[in-house]
Amino acid sequence: MDSRTRVLISSVRKLMRRGAFKNIEKIVCRAHTADVASLLESLDSEERQQTFKLVGPAERRSEVLSYLPEDLQEEVLRTLPKEEIQTLVAGMDTDDVADLIGSLPEELSQSILKSLVKEDQEEVADLLRYSQDSAGGIMNTEVLALRDDLSVSDAIQSIQNHESDSLVAHYIYLINKNSNLVGVLSLKELLLSRPNRKLTEVMSPDVIRVRVDTPAKEVAQIVEKYDFLSVPVIDENNELAGVITVDDVIDIIREEAQDDLRALGQVASIEDDFSFWGQLASRLPSQSLIFVGGMLSFLVAYWLLSLMDRPLWLASLGFLPALLGLAQLTASQSAAVALSMIREGELHRRVISEHLLTETGISSLNGLTLALLLGGASWLAFGDLQVSQILAGIAIVQTITIALIGNLLPILLATLKVNPRVGTISLLSVVSGVTSVTLFIGAIRLYYGVAFV
C-alpha cells in the first residue's frame, strides 16, 4: 500500500471515531476512486456501508464498486434497494458485471441481469459463457470499433460524438461490413493523419489478435511481448468480440505469481485472506500430507529395523524424519506467506506487528495439533509417556520458532530493500533441521542417558 492511501485511511479512521461524517464525505469525494475502494476494504462491515453512501454521484460509486473485491461488492449491494443496484451496475463495465454476477447468489444475480438494458443483458450473458481463464472470460465488450471505409475526419467526429465514457480508447479497431477485424490505428496516429484520408490508407492491416478461447496466460504473454496497451479478441465467426486491456493482463500475471508462491510454499491460499482461520486452513493440507509421510517413514524404520525390539531411546529416533519434514514445511510456508504479503504491498508497521501476532497464534495452534498427533502416534507405538512428551514439546517449540524466523527474515530483508536471496530459505531450513535434530537427540540423551554406552 502506498503512503497516499495509508494517510487517507488513517485520517478517515480518526474522523470516524469522532463521528465527523461531514468531513469524511469531503475527503471521500475528492479522493481517487481506487483509494476509496482501499479505504472501504480496511473498514468493518457497518462502517463500509456508511462510507459507501458518502462516495458521491452514482458514476463514482460504480467506479468504486468496480475496484472492490467480489465478496465486498456483494456485501455492499445486498443492503441497497433494488433501483440503486440497477443504477450502480449499469455504470460498470460489462466484464466487471459478468464477474460480479458470476459470484453472486442466484436470486440476486438474476434480478440484476434482468434489470440491465437489453443490449448489456446479451453482452453479459455472452461473457458468462466463457471460462474465467480464457480471453472471452476477461475481455471487455465495450470496444471502440469503426468501419474501415470512414475518412480520418469522420472517425474523429464519430469519436467525439460517442457518448459512453467507459470505452477503451488507446487503439481504434477497424472492422469491415461483416464486422471482421481488418485494421488498427492508435489515437495518436489518427490525430497525426490528414483529415481527408481514408482509414484504410492509414491503418496497420496486420492486427495481432486473440480468440475468445485463447488461454488467459497466452494473452498475457502476447501483450507483454509486444508492449501492447490492449489486444482485440475475435469470436468463432471472426467478428470483433471485445478487447483485453493491459490492466487485466497485470492481474493475470499477479495471479500466476501467487499460484507459484502457493505451490512452492505449500500453502493452499495466500492472497486476500491473511486472517487467522483462513491462514490456518490453508496450511493444513500440506501439513497432513507431510505428517502422513513422516508416519510412513516411521513404519518403514519400525519394521525394517525391528524398532519394537530395540531400546526405547533408539526406537524413538524413528520419528526423526517426521520432525525434520515438518520443520522444513513450516519454513517454506511461513516464508511464502511473508513474501506474498510483501508482494501485495501490505508491508507497513501496524500490519507487520499484527501479522506476526497472527502468525504466532497460527503456529501455536499448528504446533499444538502436531504435538498431539506426534505424541499420540508415539504413545501408540511405545506407550512411553516421556518419549511422547519430548516429541510433543519439540513439535511445539520448532513450529513456533521456525514460523517466526521464516516470517521475520523476508520482512527484514524487504525493509532493508533487499530481495530475498537464494540462500535465505536454505539457511532457514539448515538452522531448523539442525535445531530439531539437536533438541530431539539432546532430550533423549538427557532422559535415557543411563541406557547409553
Place this chain on the structure above:
Amino acid sequence: MDSRTRVLISSVRKLMRRGAFKNIEKIVCRAHTADVASLLESLDSEERQQTFKLVGPAERRSEVLSYLPEDLQEEVLRTLPKEEIQTLVAGMDTDDVADLIGSLPEELSQSILKSLVKEDQEEVADLLRYSQDSAGGIMNTEVLALRDDLSVSDAIQSIQNHESDSLVAHYIYLINKNSNLVGVLSLKELLLSRPNRKLTEVMSPDVIRVRVDTPAKEVAQIVEKYDFLSVPVIDENNELAGVITVDDVIDIIREEAQDDLRALGQVASIEDDFSFWGQLASRLPSQSLIFVGGMLSFLVAYWLLSLMDRPLWLASLGFLPALLGLAQLTASQSAAVALSMIREGELHRRVISEHLLTETGISSLNGLTLALLLGGASWLAFGDLQVSQILAGIAIVQTITIALIGNLLPILLATLKVNPRVGTISLLSVVSGVTSVTLFIGAIRLYYGVAFV
C-alpha cells in the same frame, strides 16, 4: 512463446539451412520487430549477425535492438562499424540506451555516449545516476509535456507538429513556466474538448506522481492500483523528469515473481539461463548449505548418541538427515525451475524434451558430486566401504529420480492447463522422503541383516 513466433522461427531456420537469404529478408521485413528479436535470440551468434543485417531500415533495426536482452545487444553492436552503432543507438529510447550503456564495457559505452547529440547525452548521463531499482532508473525521459497556458487547439497543433515518434502519448502532462507538473489530460479528453478552451480548464489538476528515488516496486503498485498506462516522475526540484509506462511495470512485476520463485525454490538464478552450466551453478549454493547442515546433524548424532561405539548399521543412520534434506531440496529446486520455464512461456515440445535431457544431465552430475561428498564423509567417519557405497548409491538415485519427477509434474499439470496445486510439492517431498528412508534403511538391513535382532 506464442504460435506466431514459433512458426516464424521454424520457417526461418529451414530457409537458413537452404541459404535462402532473399526469402528470409522478405519474412523478417514483414514481421513484428518483437518477433524478429525472438527469432534472433533463437539463432546462434553467426546466424544472428547475418539476420540482423536483413531487418530493414535503421529505425526498424533500432526497435529490434531494444527488444533484445542486453548481452545480445552488446554482441550485435560489437561487430558493427562505429557510424552504424551511432545511428542505431540514436534511434533507441533514452531509457533503453541508459540500460545498454550501463551493461557495456567502458570503452564501447564511452564512444557511444560521445556519439549522441548533446541533449540525449545529458539525458542518458542523468539516467545513469539513478539506481536500476528506482523510478529514475527505469523512466523514459522523452515525455510529452505541454505548457498549461495553451488552448486545446494549440495543444493538438503542437502534438501534430511533434517530430519524434517515440514519445509516450497516452497522457499529456502539463507543466507551468517553472517546469512543475500541474496537470494531466488523456489524448481522448483532449480530442473531446472544445478547441478554444484553455488546457487549465480541461485538465485534471491532481496528478498522482512518483519521485526519481521512489522504489521500482512501489511504482509498480501505484500503476497497478490505479490502472494507469503511465505515471509521471518528478525530480528533486519538483520538475517533470520522465515517465514510466505500463510495459516497464510489467517487467518489474515479472522480476519480482522470478525473485520469489528463486528464493523459495532455492535456485540462485533461473531466468534467461536454462543452459547446463548455468543451471548447475545456480543450484550449488543451496546444495552446499544443505550438505553442511546434514553434516552438522550427523555430528550432533555422532557425539550425543556416541555413534563411534555403536554397531555400524546403527551409526550409519546418522546420515539420514543429510539424505532427507538433500532429497527435499532437489524437489524444490526442480519444481522451481520447471515453473519458471512455464512462466517464461518456454513450454513447447522440442524445448521440453531438451529441458528434461539437460535436467537429467545436471542431476546426474549433482548426484555424483553429492555421492562423492557423502561417501567421503562416511568413509572418514566409519572407514567402511559398504556404508559409503550405500550412501553414495542412494544419493545418485534419489537426486536423478526426484529431479525428473519434480520437473515432469509441473510440466504435466501445465500441459493439462492445470495450475500446480498446493499439494503438488508436498506430495513430491513425501514421496521423495519416504523413498530415501526406505532405500537407505532397506539397504542397511540387507547388508547388515546379521547384526540385527
